[in-house]
Amino acid sequence: MVYGYYYKTIKKGSTLHNDICPGCGSKGTIRLSVICRVNHYVYIPFWPSNKQTVLECSVCGGKYKSEALPHIQPKAEALQKETPYRIYHFVGLFLVLAIACLFTYMIISDNKTQIEKLHNEVEHLDEGLVINYQLPDKQKTSMYVDSVRGDSVWVRENTLSTTGKVMKINQAENYSTHPSTYLKEELHKLVDEDRIINIYITAAYVRKQIEQENESIQD
Ligand SMILES: [Zn+2]
Structure with a gap:
């Protein structure tokens, strides 16, 4: 019972x-x-x-x-x-309320940590990273970071967008050949609007990091 x-x-x-x-x-x-x-x-x-x-x-x-x-x-x-x-x-009601508050708190603090992490990643953007984000119409797409100079970020936008998994449209041939520019400030705004899903590392990025490391060793 x-x-x-x-x-x-x-x-x-x-x-x-x-x-x-x-x-x-x-x-x-x-x-x-x-x-x-x-x-x-x-x-x-x-x-x-x-x-x-x-x-x-x-x-x-x-x-x-x-x-x-x-x-x-x-x-x-x-x-x-x-x-x-x-x-x-009323003890059961209080318990349920306390548990609900705890869960809400955990979700909020987890979300806050995630947002701080993304702001940090935007600050340290580099060639070869891919930003998955949400368009105003809620469709998901991505952009490939070509280069970063100061506060300007050159990217090539994915020409496709999806309501499903953005991973499925993350193919080299889907990226525009025309670069576009973002200010880091605009990307931070996207983070605050909860529109950046994640920023991930590609093989190209890893290769470049290794090359840079080798160069510094040779120096
Ligand atoms: Zn009696």
Whole structure:
């Protein structure tokens, strides 16, 4: 049983010395109590409901509706009104809320780290890197970085775009032969707009890095 409920006494009133139990007829053995229904999932109380006053008898152990004794109705109503639900009967709701907050926090901080990483990659762009990004119409495409001079980045745009995996259109023959220029500032703006998907390294980039390293060794 995943979901269920039980009734719980949340307030015990004083004994009604002059009244008679509607069940067993004993005198002075009943008291007014407030009970409520506790709704639970796997026995973790989630939220209470159906607050009501009942008559409890200490002799027969019975619980009776307070309407059985009409003259104590005002007292019963007052007792019910002044008795709040117990906070620990909401524990499941609080737990779910706390977990939801934690997940939201984790997603936000993960996203923030990702954005910081992309800003850093934009600052260190180099020939041979490919930027996968989203067009204003939500289609995905890419651009190949030809060269970087100062704040200017020369790229060749992919002539195709896709709603599927951008990897599938990342082929050399799809890239325009005409270079276009971006300022790094514009690329940072794309990062902030959540439009840069990732920046990845191509074989050409790796080759160039190795060549540069060899040159520096020879120097
Ligand atoms: Zn009784």
